[in-house]
Amino acid sequence: MSRVRLQELKNRSIRAMGKVHKAVKEKILDVQRQAYDEGIQMQISSGFRSFEEQAQLYGKGRPSYKWHGKHYGSSGKIVTNAEPGESVHNYGFAVDFFLTSYDGQDSIWNVNDDWMRVVELAKHKGFTWGGDWTSFPDRPHLQLTGSLTWKDLQKGKRPSKSLLEVDVPVPDDGILEEGETGYQIKKLQQMLIKLGYALPKYGADGDFGEKTLNALKAFQKDHHLEVDGVAGPKTRDALEEALSLKPPKPEDKNYWYIYTGPFENHQDAQAAIKKIKKYKGWILDINHENRVMTGHFIGKNVVEFYAEWLRNEFGWTVYVSDHKPVKEEDEMPEVAVVINSAADYGVGEMLANRLETGVYTRYVAKKVQVADHLYVVGGDKEGLKAGKITLLSGKSRLKTASEVDDYLEKHYN
Numbered sequence: 001m002s003r004v005r006l007q008e009l010k011n012r013s014i015r016a017m018g019k020v021h022k023a024v025k026e027k028i029l030d031v032q033r034q035a036y037d038e039g040i041q042m043q044i045s046s047g048f049r050s051f052e053e054q055a056q057l058y059g060k061g062r063p064s065y066k067w068h069g070k071h072y073g074s075s076g077k078i079v080t081n082a083e084p085g086e087s088v089h090n091y092g093f094a095v096d097f098f099l100t101s102y103d104g105q106d107s108i109w110n111v112n113d114d115w116m117r118v119v120e121l122a123k124h125k126g127f128t129w130g131g132d133w134t135s136f137p138d139r140p141h142l143q144l145t146g147s148l149t150w151k152d153l154q155k156g157k158r159p160s161k162s163l164l165e166v167d168v169p170v171p172d173d174g175i176l177e178e179g180e181t182g183y184q185i186k187k188l189q190q191m192l193i194k195l196g197y198a199l200p201k202y203g204a205d206g207d208f209g210e211k212t213l214n215a216l217k218a219f220q221k222d223h224h225l226e227v228d229g230v231a232g233p234k235t236r237d238a239l240e241e242a243l244s245l246k247p248p249k250p251e252d253k254n255y256w257y258i259y260t261g262p263f264e265n266h267q268d269a270q271a272a273i274k275k276i277k278k279y280k281g282w283i284l285d286i287n288h289e290n291r292v293m294t295g296h297f298i299g300k301n302v303v304e305f306y307a308e309w310l311r312n313e314f315g316w317t318v319y320v321s322d323h324k325p326v327k328e329e330d331e332m333p334e335v336a337v338v339i340n341s342a343a344d345y346g347v348g349e350m351l352a353n354r355l356e357t358g359v360y361t362r363y364v365a366k367k368v369q370v371a372d373h374l375y376v377v378g379g380d381k382e383g384l385k386a387g388k389i390t391l392l393s394g395k396s397r398l399k400t401a402s403e404v405d406d407y408l409e410k411h412y413n
């Protein structure tokens with residue numbers, strides 16, 4: 001069973017949240033990415049809801065319900081007490097989330113530690129959690145409204161600019177110190193551990209306490225920095241340098257490759273390459289699935305080292321392979337069958353089945369080269385793109401299954 005890709009969770013969530021405010025979207029996707037980095041699969045189940053959709057929802061379990069003269073009632077259980085305009089969802093400032101199983105196939109609605117971690121990450125970004133409401137706790141619900149309620153939104157008030165600012169990373173002032181918690185602290189702890197400054201008691205728990213303080217001071221002492229136990233720009237640079245300058249010595253002599261993504265489209269993949277090139281002079285390429293591939297590394301431990309770096313730095317799905325990236329031209333099959341008319345399809349398909357390849361129409365085979373060697377059922381060579389062409393027309397035209405078998409017996413291995 002493999003882990004559901006972050007991109008997959010992201011795609012599902014974007015679809016489900018619809019036209020929420022840009023800041024809500026950016027921030028919650030960032031929470032999703034951070035959670036994923038920590039081994040938590042989080043997905044959004046809903047976001048923006050139009051007034052009409054709210055009317056439909058409110059109408060459930062209230063069969064005679066009408067809104068603006070239109071009938072929206074339906075049978076079933078009552079699911080909400082909010083009429084159109086009475087939900088923060090109607091203004092695009094709320095989302096609901098849930099967790100998924102490791103493979104992304106099942107949904108999980110238990111309010112467990114992972115759930116609370118997502119809540120913590122979201123609060124860090126300025127979200128308010130519906131689970132904190134005393135009258136009707138709503139545990140999947142997160143809203144980005146500050147102190148505003150739906151009543152304020154209905155009156156035309158909107159959340160503050162600073163709350164909706166997405167370009168500025170919210171709580172990070174560039175300095176990490178004792179008493180702080182969150183993702184950045186967790187990342188700092190992971191770096192310290194990786195560099196040999198163990199945190200055996202609590203591990204990388206995202207909480208900057210005495211153990212983290214001591215480990216950080218030890219690092220600063222070893223690297224001739226001011227030993228103040230505060231991770232400011234100089235210390236953080238030194239940490240990153242210490243990490244990125246220390247790839248292990250290769251333990252084997254095999255070639256390895258890194259694949260990241262797939263990205264949503266070619267442009268996103270190109271943007272990813274740009275980002276990587278800011279740090280590393282790797283030879284990078286994009287394959288047909290919009291995955292970014294690196295040039296080769298020698299040694300599995302070395303490639304793992306860099307893969308981990310990519311995961312930490314960018315939060316992408318990254319994996320390693322000992323298979324050389326396949327370019328599209330390498331994937332072209334050796335043989336293919338081309339048919340001249342629909343009447344040839346039956347025989348063409350039989351032939352293709354036996355040759356374990358596909359059937360193409362003449363039209364397609366003229367536009368692109370579909371294989372190196374074409375078996376052409378009916379017609380001539382005119383305009384076909386191929387290295388080699390075998391014409392099965394006129395006298396050699398195949399008409400039945402047994403003729404196909406006889407032909408292959410004689411001419412094909």
Ligand SMILES: [Zn+2]
Nearest residue numbers: 094095096141
């Ligand atoms: Zn909600």
